[in-house]
Amino acid sequence: MIHGQKEEVRFEESKKFLELIDQCKKQNPEALERFFELYSIDIYNFPMKVFQFSEEDAGDFFLYAFERLRDGKRFKSFRGDSSFKTWFYSVLRNLVMDWIRANKKSKVLQFYHYGSLTEVENEIFDELKSEDFIESNQIINLFYQTIDSLEEESRIIFKLVYIFYLNLDERDIQILKDKYNKSGYEIFKFVLEAKEYLVNKNLKLNQKKERLYRLYLKLIKLKEKEKELKMYHQSPFLEELQNKINQKTLNRNKIIQHQNPETIVIKTPFDKIGTFLGISTPTVSSIFKKTLNKIKNSQELKKIFTE
Amino acid sequence: MKDKEINKKVLKLLDEILNKDLKSFDFDEPELKEKINTLSNQELAELIQLYSEISKYEDSTEKKEVPEFYLFRVKDYYAKKRSLETKEDIPQLVIHYIKSTLKVIQNSIELNVQEVPISSYRGDNIKSNKVVLKDQKVEFSFIPQEKNTIMLSIFLENLTGSLTLKLLKENYIIDIKHFSNLSEQERINIEDLAYGNYTLDLKGSYNQKFRFVIED
Numbered sequence: 001m002i003h004g005q006k007e008e009v010r011f012e013e014s015k016k017f018l019e020l021i022d023q024c025k026k027q028n029p030e031a032l033e034r035f036f037e038l039y040s041i042d043i044y045n046f047p048m049k050v051f052q053f054s055e056e057d058a059g060d061f062f063l064y065a066f067e068r069l070r071d072g073k074r075f076k077s078f079r080g081d082s083s084f085k086t087w088f089y090s091v092l093r094n095l096v097m098d099w100i101r102a103n104k105k106s107k108v109l110q111f112y113h114y115g116s117l118t119e120v121e122n123e124i125f126d127e128l129k130s131e132d133f134i135e136s137n138q139i140i141n142l143f144y145q146t147i148d149s150l151e152e153e154s155r156i157i158f159k160l161v162y163i164f165y166l167n168l169d170e171r172d173i174q175i176l177k178d179k180y181n182k183s184g185y186e187i188f189k190f191v192l193e194a195k196e197y198l199v200n201k202n203l204k205l206n207q208k209k210e211r212l213y214r215l216y217l218k219l220i221k222l223k224e225k226e227k228e229l230k231m232y233h234q235s236p237f238l239e240e241l242q243n244k245i246n247q248k249t250l251n252r253n254k255i256i257q258h259q260n261p262e263t264i265v266i267k268t269p270f271d272k273i274g275t276f277l278g279i280s281t282p283t284v285s286s287i288f289k290k291t292l293n294k295i296k297n298s299q300e301l302k303k304i305f306t307e
Numbered sequence: 308m309k310d311k312e313i314n315k316k317v318l319k320l321l322d323e324i325l326n327k328d329l330k331s332f333d334f335d336e337p338e339l340k341e342k343i344n345t346l347s348n349q350e351l352a353e354l355i356q357l358y359s360e361i362s363k364y365e366d367s368t369e370k371k372e373v374p375e376f377y378l379f380r381v382k383d384y385y386a387k388k389r390s391l392e393t394k395e396d397i398p399q400l401v402i403h404y405i406k407s408t409l410k411v412i413q414n415s416i417e418l419n420v421q422e423v424p425i426s427s428y429r430g431d432n433i434k435s436n437k438v439v440l441k442d443q444k445v446e447f448s449f450i451p452q453e454k455n456t457i458m459l460s461i462f463l464e465n466l467t468g469s470l471t472l473k474l475l476k477e478n479y480i481i482d483i484k485h486f487s488n489l490s491e492q493e494r495i496n497i498e499d500l501a502y503g504n505y506t507l508d509l510k511g512s513y514n515q516k517f518r519f520v521i522e523d
Contacts, residue, residue: 029385029388029389029392030385030473030480030483032385033381033382033385033480036381040373040377040378040381041370041372041373042364042370043373044371044373044377045364045367045370045371046364048371049363049364049367049370050360050363050364055371059374059376059377062373062377063377063380066377066380066381066384070381070384081315081318081319081322082318082319082321082322083322083325083326086318086321086322086325086361087318089357089360089361089364090318090321090357090361093357093360093361167352167355167356168352168355169352170347170348170349170352171348172352173348173351173352174348177348183344184343184344184345184346184351185340185343185344187351187355188343188351188354188355191355191359192355192358192359195359199363199366
């Protein structure tokens with residue numbers, strides 16, 4: 001997984017670069033301008049790649065971060081305890097969190113983590129979500145409240161299944177240590193291995209989605225063309241075109257048929273969780289399913305949908 | 308979680324892990340494992356979160372170009388900042404550039420200024436002057452070029468140590484050169500300078516700052 005960054009580290013440890021950062025700390029405008037020349041691309045891309053910001057939001061965030069970094073004061077907190085890049089990414093990450101708080105004004109922080117929770121949200125709420133007036137934030141807030149109110153074991157299993165989207169907090173870590181006798185290192189190792197596995201799974205899924213999307217676009221174009229040809233009665237081409245449309249439709253249906261709805265959401269396999277927690281796979285599966293139903297049937301959530 | 312609140316211990320450990328070429332996380336480094344094990348729950352949650360995010364970014368490919376509009380905002384901010392700073396009274400040279408020749412209109416720079424005839428760069432018989440400013444260590448030559456542009460040629464003699472040259476046009480930096488070890492003789496050529504207001508700033512073993520205006 002990690003890290004083809006050796007070359008960059010060398011550059012960022014170079015005397016020249018450290019001099020530049022030193023000048024930024026001294027609030028030298030030329031140095032700061034140079035810094036932005038070098039790092040604008042990271043400021044812009046970081047929220048898109050990590051938090052799935054749209055390009056528009058990434059642009060807003062860029063200006064937000066620029067306003068907070070341009071005078072150089074923030075650089076004073078870089079004391080060389082870590083490499084510059086690690087420090088800078090953690091600053092960027094905090095700025096992203098601040099931006100979300102400032103702009104979304106609600107507890108949807110983790111909603112952005114590893115992309116939107118949309119898939120999970122849909123899996124859980126699809127059958128409930130029928131009213132247009134329900135705001136996504138409301139659902140997400142309630143979703144988190146519901147997770148927080150779950151029993152320890154159910155919450156841990158639920159979070160581990162959806163670890164691609166959710167984070168463990170201090171309380172979860174304490175339970176893993178006390179109840180499941182896990183060390184900090186074991187927790188660290190499990191979560192990161194699971195995330196790496198799920199990132200790869202997500203990549204494959206995205207390729208599939210991309211293929212499907214391209215097929216849909218192609219079909220739309222072909223149907224537009226068909227409409228045009230019908231208008232001008234150019235039948236020799238029309239037949240050929242209709243054959244193409246049929247073929248593409250067949251391909252599309254094949255992909256959809258083979259798409260198991262279960263795999264749309266990226267989940268950690270139950271057996272991995274079972275091995276980690278020292279419980280059987282059916283137990284993990286059964287606790288997870290019960291938890292999922294409990295969330296789906298939450299009275300609070302239902303209230304929102306019937307109001 | 309503001310950056311001042313990010314635990315130093317977490318940052319240091321994160322750095323250590325990020326800079327290791329880890330193949331799976333089953334690393335056989337008792338010291339590192341021990342460090343992770345001694346983290347508090349909050350620190351461990353932070354470490355996992357930051358590690359996931361940073362490695363996700365580091366592993367991502369095809370980074371998008373920053374739209375010009377945002378880059379312009381950065382440049383514009385510093386240009387305005389400089390413009391406030393450069394309102395200080397600095398010496399100025401105004402050069403009139405017409406019909407392939409240069410003429411000094413106004414000068415307040417304390418250097419020896421001369422208009423020096425040069426042989427025509429086009430090979431015809433048009434008379435042409437360059438403008439030369441010099442003292443014992445440095446010679447600045449403004450030389451006409453094609454397409455109504457000029458070349459600024461700076462000749463440094465017997466200067467040692469370091470030197471930073473900065474050239475701004477309308478308060479935007481258009482050139483920066485840094486020499487950490489000057490040789491006995493050094494020539495710096497900056498070509499294609501069109502009409503406009505420029506500020507030249509030399510700092511280091513030779514200090515000189517002046518504004519020059521090329522007008523038609």
